[in-house]
Amino acid sequence: MSIEIEGISKSFGTFAALKNVSLKVPSGELVALLGPSGSGKTSLLRIIAGLESPDSGRILFDGEEATKRQVQERQVGFVFQHYALFRHMTVFDNIAFGLTVKPKKSRPGKAEIRDKVHNLLKLIQLENLADRYPAQLSGGQRQRVALARALAVEPQVLLLDEPFGALDAKVRLELRRWLRRLHDEIHVTSVFVTHDQEEALEVADRIVVMNEGRIEQEGTPSEVYDRPATPFVYDFLGSVNLFHGRVHEGTAQMAGLDLSSPENASAQHAPAVGYVRSHDIAIERDGNGSGAIKAEVRYLLSVGPLVRVDLVLSGSDRTIEAELPRDEADRLQLQVGEQVYARPRKMRVFVEDYQI
Amino acid sequence: MGRGKNNVLPGFTPALGYTIFYLSLIVLIPLSALFFKTATLTWGDFVAAVTAPRVLASYRVTFGASLAAAVINGFFGVLVAWVLVRYRFPGKKLIDALVDLPFALPTAVAGITLASIYSQNGWLGRYLEPRGIKVAFTPLGIAVAMVFIGLPFVVRTVQPVLEELDQEIEEAASCLGANRWQTFRRVLLPTMLPAILTGFALSFARAVGEYGSIIFIAGNMPMVSEITPLLIITKLEQYDYAGATAIATVMLVVSFFMLLCINLLQKWSRCFAE
Amino acid sequence: MVGNGLHKKERKGATVTEPAWVRWLLISVALAFLALFLVLPLAAVFTQALEKGWEAYLAALTEPDTISAIRLTLITAAVCVPLNLFFGIVAAWAIAKFSFPGKSFLITLIDLPFSVSPVVSGLIYVLIFGLQGWLGPRLQEHDIKIIFAVPGIILATIFVTFPFIARELIPLMEAQGREEEEAALTLGASGLQTFLRVTFPNIKWGILYGVILCNARAMGEFGAVSVVSGHVRGSTNTIPLQVEILYNEYSYAAAFAVASLLALLALVTLAVKTVSEWKMQQTITAAETER
Numbered sequence: 001m002s003i004e005i006e007g008i009s010k011s012f013g014t015f016a017a018l019k020n021v022s023l024k025v026p027s028g029e030l031v032a033l034l035g036p037s038g039s040g041k042t043s044l045l046r047i048i049a050g051l052e053s054p055d056s057g058r059i060l061f062d063g064e065e066a067t068k069r070q071v072q073e074r075q076v077g078f079v080f081q082h083y084a085l086f087r088h089m090t091v092f093d094n095i096a097f098g099l100t101v102k103p104k105k106s107r108p109g110k111a112e113i114r115d116k117v118h119n120l121l122k123l124i125q126l127e128n129l130a131d132r133y134p135a136q137l138s139g140g141q142r143q144r145v146a147l148a149r150a151l152a153v154e155p156q157v158l159l160l161d162e163p164f165g166a167l168d169a170k171v172r173l174e175l176r177r178w179l180r181r182l183h184d185e186i187h188v189t190s191v192f193v194t195h196d197q198e199e200a201l202e203v204a205d206r207i208v209v210m211n212e213g214r215i216e217q218e219g220t221p222s223e224v225y226d227r228p229a230t231p232f233v234y235d236f237l238g239s240v241n242l243f244h245g246r247v248h249e250g251t252a253q254m255a256g257l258d259l260s261s262p263e264n265a266s267a268q269h270a271p272a273v274g275y276v277r278s279h280d281i282a283i284e285r286d287g288n289g290s291g292a293i294k295a296e297v298r299y300l301l302s303v304g305p306l307v308r309v310d311l312v313l314s315g316s317d318r319t320i321e322a323e324l325p326r327d328e329a330d331r332l333q334l335q336v337g338e339q340v341y342a343r344p345r346k347m348r349v350f351v352e353d354y355q356i
Numbered sequence: 357m358g359r360g361k362n363n364v365l366p367g368f369t370p371a372l373g374y375t376i377f378y379l380s381l382i383v384l385i386p387l388s389a390l391f392f393k394t395a396t397l398t399w400g401d402f403v404a405a406v407t408a409p410r411v412l413a414s415y416r417v418t419f420g421a422s423l424a425a426a427v428i429n430g431f432f433g434v435l436v437a438w439v440l441v442r443y444r445f446p447g448k449k450l451i452d453a454l455v456d457l458p459f460a461l462p463t464a465v466a467g468i469t470l471a472s473i474y475s476q477n478g479w480l481g482r483y484l485e486p487r488g489i490k491v492a493f494t495p496l497g498i499a500v501a502m503v504f505i506g507l508p509f510v511v512r513t514v515q516p517v518l519e520e521l522d523q524e525i526e527e528a529a530s531c532l533g534a535n536r537w538q539t540f541r542r543v544l545l546p547t548m549l550p551a552i553l554t555g556f557a558l559s560f561a562r563a564v565g566e567y568g569s570i571i572f573i574a575g576n577m578p579m580v581s582e583i584t585p586l587l588i589i590t591k592l593e594q595y596d597y598a599g600a601t602a603i604a605t606v607m608l609v610v611s612f613f614m615l616l617c618i619n620l621l622q623k624w625s626r627c628f629a630e
Numbered sequence: 631m632v633g634n635g636l637h638k639k640e641r642k643g644a645t646v647t648e649p650a651w652v653r654w655l656l657i658s659v660a661l662a663f664l665a666l667f668l669v670l671p672l673a674a675v676f677t678q679a680l681e682k683g684w685e686a687y688l689a690a691l692t693e694p695d696t697i698s699a700i701r702l703t704l705i706t707a708a709v710c711v712p713l714n715l716f717f718g719i720v721a722a723w724a725i726a727k728f729s730f731p732g733k734s735f736l737i738t739l740i741d742l743p744f745s746v747s748p749v750v751s752g753l754i755y756v757l758i759f760g761l762q763g764w765l766g767p768r769l770q771e772h773d774i775k776i777i778f779a780v781p782g783i784i785l786a787t788i789f790v791t792f793p794f795i796a797r798e799l800i801p802l803m804e805a806q807g808r809e810e811e812e813a814a815l816t817l818g819a820s821g822l823q824t825f826l827r828v829t830f831p832n833i834k835w836g837i838l839y840g841v842i843l844c845n846a847r848a849m850g851e852f853g854a855v856s857v858v859s860g861h862v863r864g865s866t867n868t869i870p871l872q873v874e875i876l877y878n879e880y881s882y883a884a885a886f887a888v889a890s891l892l893a894l895l896a897l898v899t900l901a902v903k904t905v906s907e908w909k910m911q912q913t914i915t916a917a918e919t920e921r
Contacts, residue, residue, distance in 0.1 A: 051364050051812055071364050071815045078816040084809035087913065088831040098817035101827070153817055363728050365811050366821035371724035375736070378717045382792055383742055386754040389764065393757050432663045439660040443653055451661070453904045457668050459843070460896035460903070462850025463748075464870035465889040468877045469671040472678060472886075479674060504667055536648055565747025568852035568870070572877065585749035589857060592753065597762050604750045611745045618745075619738065 001062045001156040001189050002027040003048060008057035010043055017043040018054070019213040025206075027062075030183045030190045032200035035210035036236070041193045042161055044210070048191065049159050050074045061156065077150030077188075079160040083142045085134040091145050092130040095120055098153035120148040123182070140171040147179075151186075160192035164199060176203050197237045201225060209233050231350050234275040241281065241320040243274040243347070252349045255293050255313060261349040271352035276344040281322035283309060283332060284341045292341035295320070297334050302326070309334065311342055387608070394605045397598055405602035413579040414587045417495055421583075422563035425502030430556045433510025434548070440511070441518040455512070458505045463568025470501050471572040493575030498583060501569045506559030513555035517548055517625070550625030557621060561614040565607065672893065679890035682883045690876075690887035698864045699872035700891070702780065706868060707848040710787045714844055715837070718795025723829075725796075726803035727811065737800065743792045752786050752857025759785075778860025783868065786854040791847045795840030802836040803829075805914055835909035838902065846899040850892055 003025040010018040018040045025031050033041040046052040048059060050071035059067045066074060085094050095117045099108055108116070121127045124144035134142055143163065150158060163179070164172040180203050183190055194200050200207045201221045208218040209232075217229040228234040245254035250265040252258075254274045264272070284292060295311035298319065302308075307329035309322045322342060324332075334340070394402065405411070439445075440452050458466065474481045474491040481492060491497045521544070529539040567585040575581045584607060591600035647653070680687055690696065721740065725733060743751065757763045759776040769776060776782045810832070814824040852870040859866045867875065869892055876885035 049816060051816070053364075071812075072818045072820065074816075075818075076816055078813065080809050080813055082809060084813040086810055086813075086828055086831075097814065097819070097827070101814070101817065101819040101823045149813075149817065363808070364815055365727050365808060365824075368724060368728045368730075371720045372728075372730070375717070375721040375724050375740075378721075379736075379739060382788055383739065386758060386789065387742070387746070389757045390750070390754050432660070435656060436660045436664060439657050442647070443657055445657050449904075451664060453900050454664070454668055456900055456903065457672065457896060460846050460850075460899040461672075462846075462852060462870050462889075462892045462896070464852040464873050465675060465850070465892045465896075466671060467852075468873060468885055468889060469674045469678075472882070473670060473674050479670065504671070507667060536652075561745055565745070565750070566853075567747065567749050567856075572874075585747050585853065588749050588753060592756065592857065595762075597757070597760075600753060601757065604747075604753050607747050607750055611747065611750075615738070615741070615745045 003157060003189065003191070004058075004060040004063070005044070005048070006058045006060065008044065008047060008054045008059070010040075010047065010052065010054050016213050018047075020057070021210075021213070021215055022057075023208060023215060023218065025189060025191060027189055028187045029205045030180070030192070030203065031206045031208060032204035033191060033193045033208050033210055034195070034197060034200040034236070035216075036195055038212075039210040040213040041195075041210045045159050045161055045191060045193050048157070049076045049078045051078070075153070075156045077153065077155030077158045079143075079146045079150050079158070079163055081162040081165055083134070083146040083166075085142055085146060085149070087134050090131050090133055091121075091126065091137070092117055094134070094145055095149045095152050097149065116152060120152055123151075124148045138171075139167045140175055143167065143175060147182075151188075155188065158188050158190040160190065162194060163192055164194070164196075172199075179203060201237075209236060211236070228275075228348065231273060231275065234348060239278045239321060239323070241276045241278065243276070245272055245274065246270065247272040247349055247351060252347075254347070254349075255318075257291055257293065257344075259291075259344075259347055259349070261347075264349055264351060267351055272349050273352060274344075274347045274349045276320075276347045278308070278321045278323040280344060280346045281320065282343045282345055283311075283322055283324060283334070284343060285332065286341065292343040295340060295342045297336050297338055297340060300329075300334060300336060311340070313342075314339075390601060390604055390608060393597070393601045397602060401598065402602050402605075405599045406606050410578050410582070411584070411587060411603060414582050414584040417498065417581060418564055418584045421495055421498040421502055422560050424499045425506055425563050426556050426560035428499075428503050429506045429510045429559045430552060433507060433555055433559070434514055434552055436507075437511045437514040437518055441515060456508050458508050463505065463566070464572075466504055466569040467501065467572035470497070470504060470569065474500065474573065492573055493577075493581065495574075495581050497573040497575070498570050498581060501573050502563035502566060505566055505569050506563050509558040509562060510552070510555030513551045513558065514548055517551040521547060550621055550627075554618060554621040554625060557614060557618045561611065561618065564610060564614070675886055675890050675893045678882065678886035681886070686883055687887045687890075690881075690884035691891070693884070695864045695867065696869075696872055696888055699867045699869050699888075702783070702866070703849050703868045705780070706784050706787050707845050709784050710791055710848045711841060711845050713788060714791055715795050715841060717792070718797075718799050718840055719837070721796045722799035722803050722833075723825075726800050727808055740793050740796050743789055744797075748790060748851065748853025749857055751789050752854035755782055755785050755789070755858055777858050778862070779866060782858035783855050783866065786858045787848050787851050790851050790854050791844045794844035794847065795837070798836050798840035798843070799833055802833055802910060802914075806832055832913055835906040835913065839906040839910065842899050842902045842906070846895060849895060 005021060005023040008018055008021045009016070021040070021044060033044060035041045043052060047054050050069060054067070057067075058065060061074070086097065089097065096113050099113045099116065102108075117130070118127070121130055124147065126141060126144060129137065129141065134145070137145065147160075147163075164176055167175065176199055192203070204221060206218060207221055207224045209216045209224060211232050217224055217233045224233060225237055228237065234240055243254040245252055246269055247253075247261055247264045247267045248269050249267065250260060250262050252261040252264070252272055252274060254272075259274070261272075264270070294314040296314065297309060298312050299310040300307060305326050307324050307326055309324060309329075311320050311322060312318070313320065320342065397405070436455065440448065440455075471492055473479050474484070474497060476482065476485055476492070478492070484491060489496075491500055525543060525547075526539055529543045530536075534542065565585065567583070570583055571586055574583060574586070576586055584603060588600045588603050588607070591597075591603065648656075725737065756777055758765055759769060759782060760766050761770065761777075763777075766777075776785070810828050811824050814828045819827065849868075850870055851868075852874070855868055856871060856874070859868070859871055861867060861871060861875065863875065869888060873885050873889045873892070876888060
């Protein structure tokens with residue numbers, strides 16, 4: 001089922017959580033709502049579920065108006081951040097709940113419910129824990145039970161609020177790969193909220209980046225990562241260095257370099273900000289040719305397979321950060337205090353009034 | 357937790373409506389009757405009724421004994437809470453449960469029991485009276501009954517605060533060179549103070565309004581050991597509705613004032629809570 | 631108003647503590663104080679009740695006036711507790727699961743009867759329904775008796791026990807949050823199904839706790855009932871009033887025999903209260919570990 005969101009606004013008191021947000025989620029896709037806390041992503045998810053009602057705007061499911069539909073009638077599966085498992089019910093009863101509250105007419109028989117729950121338990125690989133209570137499960141197991149419970153009613157849409165937020169790093173990694181595989185199997189339209197860019201990039205078919213109640217950009221993970229539409233998106237996805245300078249008719253001047261910036265061809269001596277990802281900065285021993293900035297190594301830090309290098313630009317006290325693969329760093333044999341050249345391989349320039 | 361009124365859970369309007377309806381019917385309208393009745397008195401009559409010598413004497417007895425009882429409860433209540441939270445000893449669970457006895461034991465039962473224990477031939481009275489300590493039928497007896505009914509308030513407000521206190525705070529204090537008494541005086545006591553004062557105020561407020569457990573042990577001598585609630589009943593029995601109402605209004609205003617103090621104290625104690 | 635022990639936890643491995651002699655001194659003083667003020671009176675009730683032997687004890691309990699007092703007390707509790715239970719659940723639902731302006735003021739108003747002297751609680755009903763009161767003359771025309779009759783006793787008891795159950799349920803339901811109910815709704819449960827199958831199992835021990843305290847107070851209330859009852863033997867006397875009458879007539883053994891019933895009730899109340907507190911603590915801990 002496809003979801004269309006048309007001009008949704010929502011305020012809590014004086015705080016505007018969503019400002020005229022519109023979005024289309026095509027049927028069968030797995031979409032991530034990505035943003036910092038307070039960006040409105042959870043509010044949007046709750047409005048889709050019917051747990052919150054918008055101040056204005058419409059929600060359409062498969063082109064049909066659903067704004068006024070009660071939460072019970074929306075046929076959404078919602079996985080809560082803290083799972084919201086019923087703590088007085090066993091795993092089995094939790095998963096069966098949605099089936100047992102159906103009106104008598106459409107309620108499946110006992111045997112049918114049992115089969116269905118057992119199939120779901122198999123799907124989440126917890127077949128032998130059917131009689132446990134939520135308190136006796138680990139975080140990752142609870143998360144999977146919450147998912148199975150939501151899936152039991154065969155929802156048209158699956159909504160997940162920070163599904164991996166409360167788990168530790170390793171379980172989180174496993175579970176999100178599992179979710180991706182699960183989605184490939186069952187293909188239910190899914191929307192999940194996260195503040196973790198890596199999670200969004202790895203799991204989602206499409207990413208919607210949100211900030212301060214607005215959508216900054218939507219697109220496939222590679223579109224969003226490689227061609228950020230706004231400085232905010234650049235900043236939010238991956239670590240990034242900022243350069244201040246000017247742009248004039250497609251050429252930007254930043255930190256003493258002349259860089260081509262074709263997307264700003266019409267700019268006239270405009271103040272501008274350049275963004276360079278840390279891993280897009282190359283470090284060279286000798287500054288042959290143009291396009292490199294003289295800098296001093298301030299600090300070196302090995303982080304797993306990467307080496308982080310803090311550089312101070314010569315003639316200023318500005319610091320930039322570069323990330324090199326371990327073998328590259330080993331080859332350069334960098335020392336703290338020595339002079340090197342930093343070459344931005346890719347820079348994205350935004351005219352200043354875009355600045356947030 | 358709440359996210360505004362547009363909450364999807366059903367039933368808010370009828371639930372709130374019924375709450376306000378039942379509250380008004382049972383509590384607010386009957387209480388307002390007291391003020392309307394008082395308003396029919398002239399100011400002069402009202403003042404005369406609430407400042408008659410016998411009434412003033414009853415205030416002295418009631419508030420004086422309540423204050424004394426609250427002080428005793430403040431001290432022993434903290435001690436009991438401390439012992440229950442900090443130390444292990446046999447029968448602790450039972451004693452912890454028993455602390456609530458004054459909540460559960462009907463006041464009339466407490467009243468006749470205390471009166472009989474402290475009377476001339478009672479279990480304690482027979483040892484105290486020969487030494488010149490007369491408890492039953494004196495203001496001292498009133499205070500004893502008030503200690504009984506007020507004890508759980510202090511224990512039960514201080515206890516959770518002590519339980520929540522982080523052991524690390526004390527460890528930090530002792531690492532910084534404080535001895536045990538200094539740690540208690542300078543670190544623990546200030547943290548417990550809002551709870552102690554709240555418990556003190558609750559115990560005082562309860563004692564001021566108490567009737568059942570006191571009248572049996574008080575002796576009820578006008579001017580000496582007559583408490584204000586009893587005076588209200590005496591006036592009612594004499595069909596002096598105006599007098600009873602006027603005194604009741606004073607009591608009610610005192611209750612409201614105490615309630616306000618307690619609310620403020622609780623707000624203060626929440627400042628320390630995480 | 632008073633912490634109900636929802637946050638009890640054992641302290642383990644206290645390395646920083648007092649010297650042993652200080653510990654034992656403090657324990658001894660505290661226990662001596664409790665023995666003097668709690669244990670001694672409790673022991674006294676039962677000792678004095680049985681002073682004249684079992685036969686006299688049973689005779690005192692089966693005396694017709696006492697039987698009728700027991701009946702009236704049971705009727706009063708049977709009316710008051712369900713009414714206040716229904717109110718408590720409804721009020722806690724509105725207050726704990728929703729946010730609205732004036733909420734803390736509403737909670738203060740619900741608490742009011744706790745801080746009003748029992749005597750004043752009785753008096754206000756006399757002022758409304760008594761012969762000199764607002765509705766008194768009109769009630770008399772229709773020959774309806776409220777004050778110095780059973781309805782007055784029930785009304786005064788409802789007033790004094792009004793906050794008990796709401797008071798217990800509000801913090802309990804607030805601590806449990808709204809997510810489980812929301813989850814039930816997204817799974818298609820109706821409002822009633824959500825309450826019965828999700829909310830109720832989570833608060834049942836809190837309900838028991840509130841009911842048992844409400845019941846203890848309803849059966850034991852003295853001051854308020856004393857004002858409105860009129861003390862008519864065999865018809866408007868509750869157990870506590872019967873105790874008073876017997877005591878004032880110097881039938882001490884009989885007074886204590888009847889009082890021992892209430893003391894037993896108090897002990898049962900404490901036992902049930904302790905168990906339900908423990909159970910509530912478990913549900914709260916379960917809620918917390920899920921976060």
